[in-house]
Every structure is written in C-alpha cells, then in structure tokens.
Amino acid sequence: MDEEDRFYVRYYIGHKGKFGHEFLEFEVKKDGLLRYANHTNYKSEKIIKKEVYCNKIVLEELKKIIDSSKVLNADDDKWPEPDKVGRQELEIVSGNEHISFVTTKIGSLLDTKDSQDPEGMANFYYLVQDLKALVFAVMDMHFKIKPI
Numbered sequence: 001m002d003e004e005d006r007f008y009v010r011y012y013i014g015h016k017g018k019f020g021h022e023f024l025e026f027e028v029k030k031d032g033l034l035r036y037a038n039h040t041n042y043k044s045e046k047i048i049k050k051e052v053y054c055n056k057i058v059l060e061e062l063k064k065i066i067d068s069s070k071v072l073n074a075d076d077d078k079w080p081e082p083d084k085v086g087r088q089e090l091e092i093v094s095g096n097e098h099i100s101f102v103t104t105k106i107g108s109l110l111d112t113k114d115s116q117d118p119e120g121m122a123n124f125y126y127l128v129q130d131l132k133a134l135v136f137a138v139m140d141m142h143f144k145i146k147p148i
Contacts (some may be wrong), residue, residue, distance in 0.1 A: 006030065008093040009062065011131055013105060015086030024133050032059055035044050036139055052142045062134060064093065069127035071120075078116035079103040079124075089130065 007030040014023025019041040026036045032054040039047040054062075066072070072092070079101070082088075086105035092098070101124060106112060112121035 006093050006095060007059070007063065008091070009131070010089070010091045011128065013086065013128075015084075015105065016099060026131075027058070028054065028135075030059075032056070034084065034135065036135060038127040043082060050139055050143060052138065054138060058134075058138060062131075064095060065130050066127065069123055069130070071127045072099060072125050073118040074099075074101070074123055076101040076103055076120075076124075077115070079121055079137060080115060088128070089136070090124070092108075 008028070010025070010027040011024040012023060014021060014025070016022075021128075022040040022042070024038045026034065028034050034051075034052050036050045037047060037125050072094070080103055082102060083104050088101075088103050088105055090099075090101045092100075103121070103124070106121070106125050106128075107123055109122060112118050112125055115121045
C-alpha cells in the first residue's frame with residue numbers, strides 16, 4: 001500500500017459510572033467503512049452498533065475537515081490526563097502522518113481554557129465536534145426510517 005493512500009480515523013469518548021461503561025465510538029477506514037457504536041446501561045439500554053459504507057466524496061470531506069483543523073500539528077503532552085470524568089481518544093492516519101491523542105472528556109470549550117495548551121485543545125475540541133456532526137449526519141441519512 002502506498003504511504004500517501006493510508007487513511008483511518010477512530011474516535012472514542014467514554015466513562016465508567018453508576019450505569020457501567022458508557023461510551024460512543026466510531027471509526028472510518030480507507031475503504032469508506034464507517035462503524036459506529038454507542039453504549040449505555042441507562043434504563044437497561046443495549047449497545048447500538050451500525051455500519052455503513054461512505055463514498056469518496058464523504059471521505060474527501062472528512063480529510064478536508066481534519067486537514068483544516070490543524071490538529072495534525074498538535075501534541076497532547078500538556079493536555080489533562082483521563083480521569084474519573086472520562087476519557088477521549090482520537091487516532092488519525094492520513095498519508096504518512098499517524099497521530100493519537102488521549103485526554104479527559106471536554107464538556108465545553110470553557111474546559112480547554114485552563115489547559116496548558118488551550119489553543120491545541122480548542123482545535124481538538126472543534127475537530128471532534130465537526131467529526132461527530134458528520135458521522136451523525138451520515139448515520140441519520142442512511143438509517144432514516146421514514147423518508148422525508
């Protein structure tokens with residue numbers, strides 16, 4: 001496989017609390033496979049797992065979102081470690097770049113201000129919001145029960 005063709009994105013956010021291990025996770029592979037999982041035991045809910053293949057246009061948009069975020073230049077060394085609040089993980093493989101971030105859950109942009117690297121964490125926060133919005137939009141369009 002050509003180094004320039006490599007592409008993979010995985011995001012995880014979760015915590016362990018009174019309802020057990022609750023998390024949201026998704027990954028997108030080079031072939032367009034988007035896997036989504038959401039798990040909570042709240043009100044005896046079960047894990048939700050969905051898979052869908054995205055076309056080249058969606059993958060290109062995902063790459064643009066990542067490239068414009070400047071997160072490939074970030075470093076999580078000065079970010080808060082995962083704690084009882086939870087953890088977030090983001091792994092991106094794009095071309096010859098391979099980065100992985102791990103930090104605590106970020107509830108809002110205000111949570112990034114007290115970091116030793118507020119700009120890097122803010123870029124991470126905005127990227128995660130954009131990635132989740134794209135994934136939720138794709139899932140919503142694909143698994144819509146009643147057509148519009």
